[in-house]
Amino acid sequence: MGNADYVYPSTNEYRQCAHPVAVPPPQPFFKSFKNSLKETFFPDDPLRQFKNKTPSRKFFLGLQYFLPILEWGPRYTFQFLKSDLISGITIASLAIPQGISYAKLANLPPILGLYSSFIPPLIYAMMGSSRDLAVGTVAVASLLIGSMLGDEVNATENPALYLHLAFTATFFAGLLQASLGLLRLGFIVDFLSHATIVGFMGGAATVVILQQLKGILGLQHFTQSTDIISVLRSVFSQIHEWRWESGVLGAVFLFFLLLSRYFSKKRPKFFWISAMAPLTTVILGSLLVYLTHAEKHGVDVIGNLKKGLNPPSFGDFVFTSPYLTTAVKTGMITGIIALAEGIAVGRSFAMFKHYNIDGNKEMVAIGTMNIVGSCFSCYLTTGPFSRSAVNFNAGCKTAMSNVVMAIAVMFTLLFLTPLFHYTPLVVLSAIIISAMLGLIDYEAAIHLWKVDKFDFVVCMGAYIGVAFVSVEVGLVIAVAISVLRLLLFVARPKTFVLGNLPNSTIYRSVEQYPTTNDVPGILILQIDAPIYFANSSYLRERISRWIDEEEDKLKSTGETSLQYVIFNMSAVGNIDTSGISMLEEVKKITDRRGLKLVLANPGAEVMKKLNKSKFIETIGKEWIYLTVGEAVEACNYKLHTCKPDATNEDSQPWNNV
Amino acid sequence: MGNADYVYPSTNEYRQCAHPVAVPPPQPFFKSFKNSLKETFFPDDPLRQFKNKTPSRKFFLGLQYFLPILEWGPRYTFQFLKSDLISGITIASLAIPQGISYAKLANLPPILGLYSSFIPPLIYAMMGSSRDLAVGTVAVASLLIGSMLGDEVNATENPALYLHLAFTATFFAGLLQASLGLLRLGFIVDFLSHATIVGFMGGAATVVILQQLKGILGLQHFTQSTDIISVLRSVFSQIHEWRWESGVLGAVFLFFLLLSRYFSKKRPKFFWISAMAPLTTVILGSLLVYLTHAEKHGVDVIGNLKKGLNPPSFGDFVFTSPYLTTAVKTGMITGIIALAEGIAVGRSFAMFKHYNIDGNKEMVAIGTMNIVGSCFSCYLTTGPFSRSAVNFNAGCKTAMSNVVMAIAVMFTLLFLTPLFHYTPLVVLSAIIISAMLGLIDYEAAIHLWKVDKFDFVVCMGAYIGVAFVSVEVGLVIAVAISVLRLLLFVARPKTFVLGNLPNSTIYRSVEQYPTTNDVPGILILQIDAPIYFANSSYLRERISRWIDEEEDKLKSTGETSLQYVIFNMSAVGNIDTSGISMLEEVKKITDRRGLKLVLANPGAEVMKKLNKSKFIETIGKEWIYLTVGEAVEACNYKLHTCKPDATNEDSQPWNNV
Incomplete structure (x- = not known):
């Protein structure tokens, strides 16, 4: 470093034509704190529309914000009504058999499935911001309620307590959902990544399908567990109990349902065939049983x-231990999962139709409908994908289609329930299987494998966890792997050497751009993540190794010895005190080796902290440049300080050396 | 988008002078998997020195790798021995009283403190790679052992079981430490950031000091809890039990110790004064008690x-439940904390003396010394900061100073233990307080507040958690806040608008560089983090808002309408499938608004995934540029397509418009 003092003045002279790196002006702590809170919790800036409005207008806008029906209601036309009427009746024909089936899946009385398709859709129609979401119960959450509550209370031995626990769990699920929305914590749902949901849904669908073997084979005894192994063991240990009548009926109806699905998929215009198919099978099955008296020959029916x-149920909540814990836990987990499905579905269809969904508002709407629902004998509802897709295909225009469906269900509840007396359970099983097969999205899993191996691991983690252990374990595995990936990104950031693109002042990764040239005497490193406590030790070791390797390479080729190390900080979004200590240590290491440390393009946050911690003074303000190009130019100017005019005539002097 | 088709050909024509963005060549899955495993677990490439060596040489290098004494032993000189002898005796004089004090802190027999300063230092001297670490027990881990084991077994009621549990916990701590090293999982220690350690140490020191009130005030009954409130309540509820003899003695010795520390700090040459002070107080205190028979007047002494x-203790391990769980838990937590301290201390002094410490190798050494120690009546040891600092100041040259200390302690164990019979406990308390006061580093906390508010919150979280709840809670709070920060960085990435620096083709944040100019008709956004599932929803909303705001601004000023949105991807280190879906959605949004989406400088990983997911085809290869400058140039060329020669003559045509 003997000549460092000598060339200092000329470097300063050179710097006059380079761009200075700005330290952002200091902001009062309170202001920057407020800004970052706003960015974290209000990224969509919901109060923007309230600016510069009169108080009464503000009140009305606020009311509209919470009740979107006030926004679209006044503009509602007869044309819309016609479309909503058709789609509403279509989804009602799906909602009735599905509702009954899913309630059976949760070990709840079948009538609850109908109750749950009456009150919640009415609430959602007022509060929801999606135009395509069709409200109803879902298979996965139903199964989860059944397995989680079943661990605490046996549904056949103590049906009343079990029922009340289901209402209590739904209440807490709604409370959680609404609170997440009100507290602007919707981003928690984002931690269920697309890959997680694909694997989770596939696993849950597998589990649900296997559960249906009970209904299809007419088994009386069945395991409480949901994992593949227990279920298969339970099925095959009772081969002599299988009922062929039930099995044949189930296979026939399943075939019919799958055929109608296949047909509707091939010709989207006939979407209503697959939408009507479940109700048709219910009617056909009931007629068949009624005419043949099959209920006396081993085919179980729904009964009365x-x-x-809906009778009121707010008096039934169980707030006493030990049941309260179970209810809260069940509510939390099923609530989050139902929320994730509802929001994802709403968002997808909004995307298609080019309108926007406010995630936090949706959460409040879904939460409220569950809180109100739990007071009127409904269990957990959300916006199931299959039903919403039918709604969308049937041409719904607004949430009014939910109102139409609710009225149709109300009509059924008031007058038509006796008709379901002879509906065979095996038909319900066939309906569930046919719906679930659509959720096993193996093509998406293949896509994940092709594009992103890590996402594939997350997806398979969720699938295997759900299918072989339990729904909660699968979820925890998938979220843990996803979060691990985020942490690993920060803990092991990519670092790479940059080279000069021929005939330019552009510096890029030598691996990505093999045509780049080395710059003699200068090692340019890019750090591709924020420098935080989690990676500062790693970066120190990795940087030392880069310098070692570069020096070894130069020694072996006998080139100019290494003089400068430039860090391209463009991708370093932030730095903490551990990171600054790391830079100080690296500065000492380079000093000791007689190398000069140079920074290129540190961002606003980084400059602010380097300034406050006095690292800028340690490294010297003249060794921080705005671009890698300028940093290299300055270093080169110093390396060839014997011909100081070079830099002004030519921006890549080493190409001519 | 009417004119988009028209200008396409000319854009392609323009591109011939722009630099193409490379998709990195496809790598076989196994190779890239192996590379990323290597980067994650072997960032320091420890096998590098084994390359191109004969098998016997490789074996010897491997032996040297695990036993560094084989490396420095042959080069050991008489000069080194002289230095190590002095420093070894100095640290022994500190180790004896500190060892006894800390063993009392852990509710263990005082003699264990001496045992623990005999065997472990010998092991470390062979295996450790630090030249300055002085091995011994530490206050924080001792306190933690006392409070965690005390929850399960009462040390006064069942001393034998308590003792055996302490050995078992030490064994598991060593096992964990050695395994972390062997499995190359040392980065787990990195999650204890500098801020966490400052807060944690301060809180633990506060707690330890308060615990000493028992000894200083000569109290017989004392709370088992460690939090400030319980301890103060325990102290002040027994005012009438306070012993003034004990209190006065304690205050005098504490004053003497603090004075010697102050003096040594002012004049570093006299470091030995503060190093010898504890042993001096022990001798003076013992003499005083022996001469005045104060042990009969309320001054407690160590006794026999x-x-x-060391007697062997490997037969004493307790592997039966319910004690096993407690032992494993205590071992895990204390092991990690002791490891973090040992590694941090080793690293700091290595930094001073310009040599390197291999973190994973250190873990194996510290783990082995604890495993062996636990078999010979030692409890948890590591490299305490205070003792290592004395070792360093005394001029130690190699780990041989630990051997000298061990021999001095052995001598004490064999012949001098009767001399400690009359040592008053109050002297031990004074020694602990004086050592702990140095750990409350309020200056570091102020520095954290100045440089990084978030780190300050982490630090205070650890302090308050440790001081007011418990040591484990404090640790969990601090690590949770730190990890939350990492997740928040990814979940809420910074996005900002770039502008053009006058008279250049450089684009930088308009906030950091207020002199930048807007580019008419073009919005340039920089995304400052990888695009992952955790931020893809946020980014979609935030980007929509940027576009909204920009269009509002342009509308209000009546400028050219927005035509292009350029994303600067330089800081986007990686992308997952959720991120790609987000880009696809943004592409749809921009298409709908009649805007063209342009990417600038996507990195290797991002290009690879965009290519595999066919997003490059969706956006069009001709809309991906190597730099923001080239992207802007191309957009401008198109905007002013009526005068197509502009771009070749002037790189910032909009400045002249």
Whole structure:
């Protein structure tokens, strides 16, 4: 470093034509704190529309914000009504058999499936911001309620307590969903990545399908567990109990349902065939049983359904231990999963139709409909994908289609429940299997494998966890792997050497751009992540190794010895105190080896912290450049300080050396 | 988008002078997997020195790798021995009283403190790679062992079981430490950031000091809890039990110790004064008690210490439940904390003396010394900061100073233990307080507040958690806040608008560089983090808002309408499938608004994934540029397509418009 002092003045002279790196003006702590809070919780800036409005207008806008029906209601036309009527009746024909099936899946009385398709859709129609979401119960959450509550209370031995626990869990699920929305914590749902959901849904669908073997084979005893191994063991240990009548009926109906799905998929215009198919099978199955008296020959039927609308249930909540814990836990997990499905579905269809969904508002709407629902004998509802897709295909225009569906269900509850007396359970199983097969999205899994191996691991983690252990374990595995990936990104950031693109002042990764040239005497490193405590030790070791390797390489080829190390900080979004200590240590290491450390393009946050910690003074303000190009130019100017005019005539002097 | 088709050909024509963005050549899956495993677990490339060596040489290098004494032993000189002898005796004089004090802190027999300063230093001297680390027990881990084991077994009621549990916990701590090293998982220690350690140490020191009030005030009954409130309540509820003799003695010795510390700090040459002070107070205190028979007037003394070396203890391990869980848990937590301290201390002094410490090798050494130690009546040891600092100041040259200390302690164990019979406990308390006061590093906390508010929150979280709840809670709070920060960095990445620096083709944040100019008709956004599932929803909303705001601004000023949105991807280190879906959605949004989406400088990983997912085809290869400058130039060329010669003559045509 003997000549460092000598060339200092000329470097300063050179710098006059380079661009200075700005330290952002200091901001009062409170202001920057407020800004970052706003960015974290209000990225969509929901208060923007309230600016410069009169108080009464503000009140009305606020009301509209929470009740979007006030926004689209006044503009509602007869044309819209016609479309909504058709789609509403279509989804009602799907909602009735599906509702009954899913309630059975949750070990709840079948009538609850109908109750749950009456009150919640009405609430959602007022509060929801999606035009395509069709509200109803979902298979995965139903299964989860069944397995989680079943661990605490046996549904057949103590049906009343079990039912009340289901209402309580739904209440807490709604409370959680609404609070997440009100507290602007919607981003928690983002931690269920697309890959997680693909694997989770596939696993849950597998589990649900296997559960249906009970209904299809007419088994009386069945395991409480949901994992593949227990279920298969339970099925095959009772081969002598299989009922062929039930099995044949199930296979025939399943074939019919799958055929209608296949047909509707091939010709999207006939979407209503697959939408109507479940109700048709229910009617056909019921007729068949009624005419052949099959219920006396081993085909189980639904039996009596009570006539009448939802009885109130807010008096039934169980807030006493030890049941409270189970209810809260079940509510939390099923609530989050239902929320994730509802939001993802709403968002997808909004994307198609080019309108926007406010995630936090949706959460409040879904949460409220579950809180109100739990007070009127409904269990957990959300916006299931299959039903919403039918709604969308049927041409719904607004959330009014949910109102139409609710009215159709109300009509059923008041007058038509006796008709379901002879509906065979095996038909319900066939309906569930046919719906679930669509959720096993193996093509998406293949796509994940092709594009991103890590996402594939997340997806398979979720699938295997759900299918072989339990739904909660699968979810935890998938979220843990996803979060691990984020942490690994920060803990092991990519670092790479940059080279000069021929005939330019552009510096890029030598691996990505093999045509780049080395710059003699200068090692340019790019760090591709924020410098935080989690990676500062790693970066120190990795940087030392880069310098070692470069010196070894130069020694072996006998080239100019290494003089400068430039860090391209463009991708270093932030730095903490551990990171600054790391830079200080690297500065000492380079000093000791007689190398000069140079920084290129540190961002605003980084400059602010380097300034506050006095690292800028340690490294010297004249060794921080705005671009890698300028840093290299300055270093070169110093390396060839014997011909100081070079830099002004030519921006890549080493190409001519 | 009417004119998009028209200008396409000319854009392609322009591109001939722009630099193409490379998709890195496809790598076989196994190779890239192997590379990323190597980067994750072997960033320091420890096998590098084994390359191109004969098998016997490789074996010897491998032996040297695990036993660094084989490396420095042959080069050991008489000069080194002289230095190591002095420093070894100095640290022994500190180790003896500190060892006894800390063993009391862990509710263990005082003699264990001496045992623990005999065997482990010998092991470390062979295996450790630090030249300055002085091995011994530490206050924080001792306190933690006392409080965690005390929850399960009462040390006064069942001393034998308590002792055996302490050995078992030490064994598991060593096992964990050695395994972390062997499995190359040392980066787990990195998650204890500098800020966490400052807060944690300060809190632990506060707690330890308060615990000493028992000894200083000569109290017989004392709370088992470690939090400030319980301890103060325990102290002040027994005012009438306070012993003034004990209190006065403690205050005098503490004053003497602090004075010697202050003096040594002012004049570093006299470091030995503060190093010898503890032993001096022990001798003076013992003499005083012996002469005045103060032990009969309310001054508690150590009492009998058994003569002789460490008895074996590997037969005492407790592997039966319910004690096993407690032992494993205590071992894990204390092991990690002790490891973090040992590694941090080793690294700091290596930094001073310009040599390198291999973190994973250190872990194996510290782990082995604890495993072996636990078999010979030692409890948890590591490299305490205070003792290592004395070792360093005393001029130690190699780990041989640890051997000298071990021999001095052995001598004490064999012949001098009766001398400690009359040592008053209050002297031990004074020694602990004086050592702990140095650990409350309020200056570091102020520095954290100045440089990085978030790190300050982490630090205070650790401090308050440790001081007001418990040591484990404090640790969990600090690590949770630190990890939350990493997740928040990814979940809420910074996005900002770039502008053009006058008279250049450089584009930088308009906030950091207020002199930048807008580019008419073009919005340039920089995304400052990888695009992952955790931020893809946020980014979609934030980007929409940027576009909205820009269009509003342009509308209000009546400028050229927005035509292009350029994303600067320089800082986007990676992307996952959720991120790609987000880009696809943004592409649809921009298409709908009649805007053209342009990418600038996507990195290797990003290009690879965009290519595999066919997004490059969706956006069009001709809309991906190597630099923001080239992207802007191309967009401008198109915007002013009526005068197509502009770009060749002038690189910033909009400045002249």
